Amino acid sequence: MADPILQFRNVQKTYQMGEVRVHALRGITFDIFPGDYISIMGPSGCGKSTLLNVLGCLDRPTSGNYLLGGEDVSGMDDDALSAVRGSRLGFVFQSYNLIQQLTVLENIEIPLYYQGKPEDETRERARVLATKVGLADRLDHKPFELSGGQQQRVAIARALVNDPLLILADEPTGNLDSVSGVEILRLFDELNSQGKTLIIVTHDTTVSLRASRSIRLRDGNIESDVRQ
């Protein structure tokens, strides 16, 4: 097996709520390899979103080590973490999270914009990806002119635009009807078959059936981690 692109070593996340300490993650250890298609499941409040935030460098672990592409990101400062997010990670959210005043094309190119890439290059790349997710005829539309499924496809194109090591999705089909949900999942399958590494947090067992590796969390711990 190839070298892991991501290593978690006893990662803990604790929230101090006044007197009470909430242990959202109680010491997670696992590796993720290139091409993994992972679903993360578990009951509400078990720490799925917290784990995803730490994985996505949006949040720093309270303790433990997190190596991403061989680099220890657990001690990085805010600017460095921003750079890591912008260049190595792609995000897909439950509520799409597109910027309303920007067009489809402009939404897709945001990560490249913050990396300081020249505009003609980012334009071209965004156009290629919009075509790839089937939105070639909607480039200049605003998000509110699109259906939920189309918006989520824009979000996926945006997550791909910086050619990330890892794509993180939190309930990507949670706001969609079953038909467009399946379309999105097909898109994920396709991406994985092209070698992309995906981590999908979901409540939906049909999603986890598509994945090649299924992690179950309970109360801040990994309950099971199975490859299928």
Add this chain to the structure above:
Amino acid sequence: MGTLKAMSASNSIPLHKLVEGLSPTRLRRTLRLGWRSLWLHRLRSLLTVLGIVFGVCSVIAMLAIGEGASYEAQEQIKNLGSQNIILRSTKPPEEQKPTDKGSQSSVLQYGITYPDVHRIRSTIPGVSVVLPARNIREYVWHISRRVDCEVVGTVPWYPEMRNHQVAQGRFFSDADMQERRSVCVLGAEMVPSLFPMESPLGKHVRVAGNYYQVIGVMEPSSRVGKTEEPQESGRTILNRMFIPLETAKLRYGEVLMRRRSGSFEAERVQLHEVTIKVSSLENVPGVADAVRTVLERNHKKKDYEIVVPLELLKRAERTKQIFNIVLGSIAAISLLVGGIGIMNIMLASVTERTREIGIRRALGARRHDIISQFLVETVLLSGVGGVLGVLLGIAIPFIVTYAAGMKTIVTLWAPLLAFTISAMVGVIFGIYPAFRAASMDPVEALRHE
């Protein structure tokens, strides 16, 4: 709490990173996107900008009007001659009652006398020339045309001393004076009414049965001057005709009959106006004091007034300074209010766009990227406000000049200053909301509804 967070964020972002975020190509894109965000809330942006627009525009317009007014006042005072001291005879406060029991009881005697002039010339050093004048209110006729006029009996050096030059022909000479010739120089204002079709030079005008040959026409005197020189009748006289002082003495003697609201009244006034030229500017205050003392000693009543243009000029300059300070404060306050308006809206906008900030942060925006984004928006707001304000502020003085006939002067520095200040207001009042936006925790911001 929020402030503390914002402050700690401000400490962690070095300036050079902000500058790097504003490189030309990057900046153009940031500007375009900023404009788009503002355009999304057009009405709100417009209303926000109005504070700055009116602030900037009122500064420029008020400065222009003030500058114009003080320029006119100063020109007027300069026309009187800053080296001059002007004495005028005025009716004493207890008027109507005869003051001199020795003279005819019905004749009111007051004002500056020939002995006064003699005393001033002989006792006060630094006085170079004295210009006496007698003013007589008369109708001036040319054939069947009539003009209400002030006939001024004066000396040949009047034009030079009062900065009032002859436009056509010549002023009367020493010879005219000595020989008491019946010659006159007309004020420019009365020429169109008396001589609408022809040149007045060489023609004759009739005053109280006597004919005077017109030998010259004065230049028009400045407009403000006429309204500011009070006349004894309480009205202002636009028209002035100049004749030699000796001729005036010959024609009118010492006692004057004055027309006054229909009835006649006898007055004995030797000189109506005396202009004293001081040899140098530094001596003006000293000579003015000396003249005051001399006159006070010889006049029981205050039947004269002393006008010192230099003092007026200094007072006008002081007034202008005070005006500028008041104006500056008003400008500062209005721009402050405009700035607070901008800050208020930007804070609301930051809260409203918390989600957007979270998204941008998740997609790789560093704190200083967020700061430059919001700063660019505030600077755009205040910059657009500044430009609109400058345009309006330049237009208003023109309208005022056109509609009210007031002189206005738009100096170059006023719009520049107003615009610079408005742009600075944008930066200063944009910094706090921008830092607040940048200090948000990405996870919290993403969870924001």
